Amino acid sequence: MLLEVRDLKTHFFTEDGVVRAVDGISYSVARGEVLCIVGESGSGKSVSSLSTMRLIPDPPGRIVAGQILLEEGEGRTTDLAKLDERAMQRIRGKRVAMIFQDPMTSLNPYLRISDQLVEVLVLHEGLRKAAARERAIDMLKAVGIPDPARRLDDHPHHLSGGMRQRVMIAMALLCSPELLIADEPTTALDVTTQAQILELLLDRKDARSKEGMGLGIVLITHDLGVVARVADRVAVMYAGHIVEESPVAELFADPRHPYTVGLARSIPSLEGDRSKRLVPIPGMPPLLSKVPKGCPFAARCPAVRPECHETFPEMREVGPGHRVACHETDADAVRRPPPEVTA
Amino acid sequence: MTTLLEVRDLKVHFPVRRGLLQRTVANVHAVDGVSFDVLAGTTLGLVGESGCGKSTTARAIMRLVSATAGSVRFEGRDLLSLTGSRLRAARRDMQMVFQDPHASLNPRMTVFDTVSEPLRVHGIAKTRRDLEARVQKLMGQVGLAASMMRRYPHEFSGGQRQRVGIARAIALQPKLVVLDEPVSALDVSVQAQILNLLDDLQSELELAYVFVAHDLAVVRHISKEIAVMYLGRIVERAPTDALFETPLHPYTEALLSAIPVPDPTIEKKRKRLAVLGEVPSPLSPPSGCHFHPRCPIAKDRCRTEPPELRELGAGHVVACHEASAPS
Numbered sequence: 079m080l081l082e083v084r085d086l087k088t089h090f091f092t093e094d095g096v097v098r099a100v101d102g103i104s105y106s107v108a109r110g111e112v113l114c115i116v117g118e119s120g121s122g123k124s125v126s127s128l129s130t131m132r133l134i135p136d137p138p139g140r141i142v143a144g145q146i147l148l149e150e151g152e153g154r155t156t157d158l159a160k161l162d163e164r165a166m167q168r169i170r171g172k173r174v175a176m177i178f179q180d181p182m183t184s185l186n187p188y189l190r191i192s193d194q195l196v197e198v199l200v201l202h203e204g205l206r207k208a209a210a211r212e213r214a215i216d217m218l219k220a221v222g223i224p225d226p227a228r229r230l231d232d233h234p235h236h237l238s239g240g241m242r243q244r245v246m247i248a249m250a251l252l253c254s255p256e257l258l259i260a261d262e263p264t265t266a267l268d269v270t271t272q273a274q275i276l277e278l279l280l281d282r283k284d285a286r287s288k289e290g291m292g293l294g295i296v297l298i299t300h301d302l303g304v305v306a307r308v309a310d311r312v313a314v315m316y317a318g319h320i321v322e323e324s325p326v327a328e329l330f331a332d333p334r335h336p337y338t339v340g341l342a343r344s345i346p347s348l349e350g351d352r353s354k355r356l357v358p359i360p361g362m363p364p365l366l367s368k369v370p371k372g373c374p375f376a377a378r379c380p381a382v383r384p385e386c387h388e389t390f391p392e393m394r395e396v397g398p399g400h401r402v403a404c405h406e407t408d409a410d411a412v413r414r415p416p417p418e419v420t421a
Numbered sequence: 422m423t424t425l426l427e428v429r430d431l432k433v434h435f436p437v438r439r440g441l442l443q444r445t446v447a448n449v450h451a452v453d454g455v456s457f458d459v460l461a462g463t464t465l466g467l468v469g470e471s472g473c474g475k476s477t478t479a480r481a482i483m484r485l486v487s488a489t490a491g492s493v494r495f496e497g498r499d500l501l502s503l504t505g506s507r508l509r510a511a512r513r514d515m516q517m518v519f520q521d522p523h524a525s526l527n528p529r530m531t532v533f534d535t536v537s538e539p540l541r542v543h544g545i546a547k548t549r550r551d552l553e554a555r556v557q558k559l560m561g562q563v564g565l566a567a568s569m570m571r572r573y574p575h576e577f578s579g580g581q582r583q584r585v586g587i588a589r590a591i592a593l594q595p596k597l598v599v600l601d602e603p604v605s606a607l608d609v610s611v612q613a614q615i616l617n618l619l620d621d622l623q624s625e626l627e628l629a630y631v632f633v634a635h636d637l638a639v640v641r642h643i644s645k646e647i648a649v650m651y652l653g654r655i656v657e658r659a660p661t662d663a664l665f666e667t668p669l670h671p672y673t674e675a676l677l678s679a680i681p682v683p684d685p686t687i688e689k690k691r692k693r694l695a696v697l698g699e700v701p702s703p704l705s706p707p708s709g710c711h712f713h714p715r716c717p718i719a720k721d722r723c724r725t726e727p728p729e730l731r732e733l734g735a736g737h738v739v740a741c742h743e744a745s746a747p748s
Binding site: 345 | 613637639665675679682
């Protein structure tokens with residue numbers, strides 16, 4: 079496994095109490111694989127990826143438990159959770175890179191595109207300026223930026239949102255990282271641009287596989303359409319926990335967690351009977367500083383059982399690579415619709 | 422069904438000012454000749470990507486931005502020429518709900534103050550008791566507990582805040598509600614709750630909606646008719662099912678094929694129409710048909726001559742030189 083996260087807990091210590099943003103999650107990504115982490119706001123999906131990059135602001139946040147194991151070859155691993163900042167800087171951008179939802183927050187508005195790209199190459203790869211510039215132009219071309227040599231001297235605000243995201247991807251891929259973490263990379267983009275950016279990510283991944291150095295991608299999203307488009311495997315997060323993990327086809331064909339079922343059911347469809355009433359998930363997610371005992375989804379769950387309010391369900395295997403954290407073992411009961419609520 | 426709203430050749434141009442003297446050097450044609458009707462009790466969806474002018478159109482109808490040309494008639498009255506008390510009276514019948522319920526609710530006002538404000542401004546409730554009773558009823562109609570009305574917006578979740586925004590919008594029993602991306606900021610599980618609420622209120626109060634959104638699945642669910650906008654113009658307008666089953670404009674087709682659907686078996690097989698590049702800047706839209714530089718079937722004529730809207734099916738109009746009627 080390229081990356082293996084084991085029982086990771088990232089908590090924030092605030093005046094209002096301990097916010098258990100990530101509360102014991104385990105997942106892994108192989109080379110050449112796309113893992114999608116899907117969840118709604120406050121589910122902990124972004125905090126889990128920031129933890130992997132060791133970008134959690136401390137205080138108030140801290141990784142309080144768990145391991146983030148990055149493969150070193152010959153069966154050895156490095157635990158990123160234990161590295162100091164200097165060691166982490168050698169990994170960030172070089173072996174593990176990240177792209178964010180809003181490229182403007184990660185591109186320095188005062189610097190030209192060339193400054194930002196060339197800097198990375200000089201720093202991490204020890205290239206001379208001219209060689210670095212050459213390589214930066216190649217990379218901009220690879221991510222589909224027209225007229226790359228001229229674009230290199232632009233500032234970020236000269237570029238459209240889609241072009242900025244392409245520059246971000248170019249920056250992230252510049253040092254040929256082994257792992258790419260993409261946090262809602264297309265959420266701020268229009269759909270026609272989104273389609274192009276997703277295509278680009280898959281395309282770069284395939285190109286790297288052909289070179290013999292598989293790139294693993296963790297893509298964080300709230301959009302099940304994006305998941306269906308790019309994922310090999312999916313982890314569904316709810317209130318700081320992974321509640322279901324599965325190969326993508328099985329997740330959609332045979333979801334086993336009532337939250338996964340509810341999420342899929344609440345989306346309006348592009349085809350079929352449109353007069354059919356939508357089936358929302360009743361209520362709302364718990365505050366992460368006040369997650370009740372037991373399963374965090376219990377209060378909204380149509381298949382809730384008495385033990386759900388008492389103990390958090392252990393992950394159990396329901397198929398090859400398909401795991402679910404739910405006390406209800408009857409697949410039909412899990413798919414029971416919620417009672418109709420008016421207004 | 423009667424026509425409630427009639428928008429004809431609406432234009433909104435924003436001046437671009439430059440230099441020391443802030444001289445107008447250009448105009449952005451944010452909305453560039455848009456026409457449509459909204460029937461009483463029905464929903465018109467306005468869709469398109471960022472910068473297409475859908476929100477500006479909505480705001481111009483509400484007179485939150487001023488129109489440069491064209492007419493907006495509401496029950497026969499020309500809204501764009503109304504002033505003073507006449508405008509205020511017309512506004513009773515048309516209300517707006519905004520995307521961001523954080524920004525559109527005053528953080529210093531309780532929910533009671535926010536929801537009751539239109540009732541007070543228009544002098545609807547005569548006594549305090551009457552006012553309380555009306556607000557209580559509105560809270561119930563949007564699915565909020567009456568006990569929550571003494572609270573402030575920050576104590577509410579995004580979905581609850583949007584319910585407050587809707588309660589305020591329906592307080593005066595309007596005939597038309599203009600909704601600008603009303604569920605875009607919400608999580609999908611909550612988004613469905615709000616869409617159901619809007620469905621219920623529409624049939625209960627016979628409301629007409631102008632529903633502005635970029636999410637086509639959401640618009641499909643709620644709209645009877647949909648207008649697709651691109652760089653300030655409507656490129657296609659059709660009854661919802663016709664638009665999705667037989668899209669006639671290449672842009673509509675591209676838009677539909679770009680949306681990833683939540684089904685991996687379909688997604689892995691799906692052939693995507695390649696739309697080239699990105700939406701050009703509205704500051705300097707391409708000549709002729711605005712879509713021609715990205716269009717897979719553009720001909721010479723498309724570069725010079727802007728296409729007029731033509732009716733190619735029942736209520737199905739399209740602005741494309743190359744489009745032909747569905748067989």
